[in-house]
Amino acid sequence: MASDKSASGPQGMVIVGAGECGIRAAMALREEGYGGPVTLIGAEPHLPYERPPLSKAVLLGDDAPSPKTIANEARLFEAAVLHLSSVTATGIDREAKSVSLSNGRGLHYSKLLLATGADPRPYALAEGLSHVFTLRTFDDALAIRSRLGPGCRLAIIGGGFIGLELAAAARTRRADVTVIEAAPRILGRAVPTEIAQVIHARHAREGVRILVGAAIADMKEQNGGILIKLQPALKDEAGPSAVQADLVVVGIGAQPNTALAEAAGLTVENGIAVDAHLRTSDPDIFAAGDCCSFPLAYQDGRRVRLEAWRNAQEQGTLAARNMLGGRQAHVAVPWFWSDQYDLGLQMAGLADRATQVVRRDLGSESFLLFHLDAEGRLVAASGIGPGTSIARDIRLAEMMIARGARPDPLKLANAESKLKALLAA
Amino acid sequence: MAGWIEACGADDVDEEDVIRFDHEGRTFAIYRSPDDEYFATDGLCTHEKIHLADGLVMDDIIECPKHNGRFNYKTGQAKGAPVCVNLKTYPVKVEGGQVFVQID
Ligand SMILES: Cc1cc2nc3c(=O)[nH]c(=O)nc-3n(C[C@H](O)[C@H](O)[C@H](O)COP(=O)(O)OP(=O)(O)OC[C@H]3O[C@@H](n4cnc5c(N)ncnc54)[C@H](O)[C@@H]3O)c2cc1C
Ligand code: FES
Numbered sequence: 001m002a003s004d005k006s007a008s009g010p011q012g013m014v015i016v017g018a019g020e021c022g023i024r025a026a027m028a029l030r031e032e033g034y035g036g037p038v039t040l041i042g043a044e045p046h047l048p049y050e051r052p053p054l055s056k057a058v059l060l061g062d063d064a065p066s067p068k069t070i071a072n073e074a075r076l077f078e079a080a081v082l083h084l085s086s087v088t089a090t091g092i093d094r095e096a097k098s099v100s101l102s103n104g105r106g107l108h109y110s111k112l113l114l115a116t117g118a119d120p121r122p123y124a125l126a127e128g129l130s131h132v133f134t135l136r137t138f139d140d141a142l143a144i145r146s147r148l149g150p151g152c153r154l155a156i157i158g159g160g161f162i163g164l165e166l167a168a169a170a171r172t173r174r175a176d177v178t179v180i181e182a183a184p185r186i187l188g189r190a191v192p193t194e195i196a197q198v199i200h201a202r203h204a205r206e207g208v209r210i211l212v213g214a215a216i217a218d219m220k221e222q223n224g225g226i227l228i229k230l231q232p233a234l235k236d237e238a239g240p241s242a243v244q245a246d247l248v249v250v251g252i253g254a255q256p257n258t259a260l261a262e263a264a265g266l267t268v269e270n271g272i273a274v275d276a277h278l279r280t281s282d283p284d285i286f287a288a289g290d291c292c293s294f295p296l297a298y299q300d301g302r303r304v305r306l307e308a309w310r311n312a313q314e315q316g317t318l319a320a321r322n323m324l325g326g327r328q329a330h331v332a333v334p335w336f337w338s339d340q341y342d343l344g345l346q347m348a349g350l351a352d353r354a355t356q357v358v359r360r361d362l363g364s365e366s367f368l369l370f371h372l373d374a375e376g377r378l379v380a381a382s383g384i385g386p387g388t389s390i391a392r393d394i395r396l397a398e399m400m401i402a403r404g405a406r407p408d409p410l411k412l413a414n415a416e417s418k419l420k421a422l423l424a425a
Numbered sequence: 426m427a428g429w430i431e432a433c434g435a436d437d438v439d440e441e442d443v444i445r446f447d448h449e450g451r452t453f454a455i456y457r458s459p460d461d462e463y464f465a466t467d468g469l470c471t472h473e474k475i476h477l478a479d480g481l482v483m484d485d486i487i488e489c490p491k492h493n494g495r496f497n498y499k500t501g502q503a504k505g506a507p508v509c510v511n512l513k514t515y516p517v518k519v520e521g522g523q524v525f526v527q528i529d
Contacts, residue, residue: 024506050507070506310493313506337492388479391490395481420441 011108016089017115018042021289024316026081043088054141055165067138092264111323118254118290125219132248147247150174155245159186161338163251168340171206178209256291271305276329278319288315297331308336348398349380358412376406429525445478456498463517465526471510
């Protein structure tokens with residue numbers, strides 16, 4: 001590998017990936033008092049920015065949007081973080097402890113953080129077609145936004161969060177929206193059925209056509225757009241046989257960017273495998289955020305990978321501390337939110353091990369679900385409601401989950417019984 | 426300097442909790458600390474202008490209900506990502522069981 005010959009400069013902290021996780025790590029290195037060089041390598045042309053608005057605010061509004069930057073040039077300068085934009089890390093030489101870059105240069109590291117995130121899963125049937133997009137970057141959002149408008153026929157392949165948030169935004173902009181989902185229901189295993197039903201019903205009421213259990217037979221360019229042919233419905237319900245769209249967005253999930261780690265011989269297991277301290281199989285290399293799989297402390301250390309914003313922040317910060325010699329373990333409970341129309345969904349914990357679900361009704365389109373395991377331990381809590389109305393209770397539930405609490409199901413079900421009191425109990 | 430504005434009754438806010446107060450097109454958050462003192466800040470989070478009144482109060486901290494950004498509501502200080510801009514705070518006094526805020 002050429003990197004070792006061309007690598008230059010003093011050793012320091014090198015971070016690959018200038019997304020949510022990478023920039024938080026860079027800033028945390030400084031907050032922890034590190035005085036050596038910090039280099040943040042980012043393939044994208046922009047300053048580090050937040051992705052969640054890409055399927056929400058960026059698609060709305062009249063003004064030309066700009067990325068919601070996490071740290072502007074002044075802050076990066078002040079923190080002495082060298083951000084290399086439009087530069088890709090192309091290889092890691094673990095012996096020489098150096099990274100080779102797409103600009104032909106190389107960088108030595110004393111500790112390296114991989115925060116490479118995830119990319120949209122490609123869809124074979126859509127390959128090479130025009131009018132087909134994915135939504136991960138600011139540039140993706142701009143491209144979709146510029147084509148959205150009243151009457152534009154938008155087909156979204158995949159009824160996951162990003163697709164459904166896009167559907168809501170597109171309806172607000174009065175596009176004609178069809179969501180094509182292969183599974184029997186939207187949102188797969190990510191959220192409980194009850195919540196998926198509320199979201200489905202709301203989209204239907206807003207005029208989104210949701211086709212579930214719909215298998216795509218073929219896609220081709222036609223009439224300045226795309227014709228999506230569906231396989232004949234198995235059951236009696238006569239769904240459409242084809243969907244004609246001006247614009248297609250594929251949102252069938254994301255896959256972790258592990259190529260760099262794999263080529264360097266690091267262990268990869270549904271993401272770059274790290275231990276509780278976010279260290280990879282090489283003690284000088286850490287990984288964090290969407291690209292890594294890690295032991296989930298509160299569920300017996302089973303290995304999981306998350307695609308969630310707060311996780312990327314928390315892990316970036318923690319990785320920075322441990323790069324500086326800390327021995328802190330990652331213990332946070334997973335948490336995410338999604339906004340569609342005026343509905344806010346939040347979930348803390350992972351519910352797949354739950355054996356019992358307790359429901360607390362709060363109003364129309366608004367309730368909390370508490371997910372308990374066989375021993376009565378709270379393992380997850382999810383909720384949906386207008387705006388941020390369920391936020392406080394989900395946050396309190398998250399603290400109960402972290403403590404391994406076994407709350408009384410009758411109290412959980414009763415909206416009169418305050419979770420703050422249950423937490424203190 | 427503008428005068429004191431009556432915001433709410435002292436009992437309208439639970440201990441270690443927060444409520445919303447709107448006045449002349451502006452919106453505020455009124456807090457009651459665990460040790461029974463009252464405080465006021467701007468109502469909207471400095472990250473994405475979400476109202477803090479649905480947030481969770483713990484000791485001196487208000488946590489934003491949207492993305493868990495944290496502020497010290499007594500000083501307005503932002504406690505780190507995702508919030509980096511402090512919250513504006515306002516003087517508060519309690520008289521005759523009513524909470525008053527001094528809005529500039
Ligand atoms: C449209 C959208 C909406 C979302 N909404 C929500 C939401 O509502 N709630 C929520 O909890 N989460 C949401 N998320 C998820 C959240 O944004 C991610 O979990 C978070 O961005 C992950 O941060 P990360 O730094 O690990 O990865 P990323 O943000 O993906 O950043 C990784 C960066 O690394 C760069 N990179 C990769 N390989 C290299 C290389 N070899 N060299 C240089 N650079 C490289 C990439 O270009 C990218 O910029 C959303 C995501 C998207 C895309
Ligand atoms: S709006 Fe308050 S933290 Fe984002």
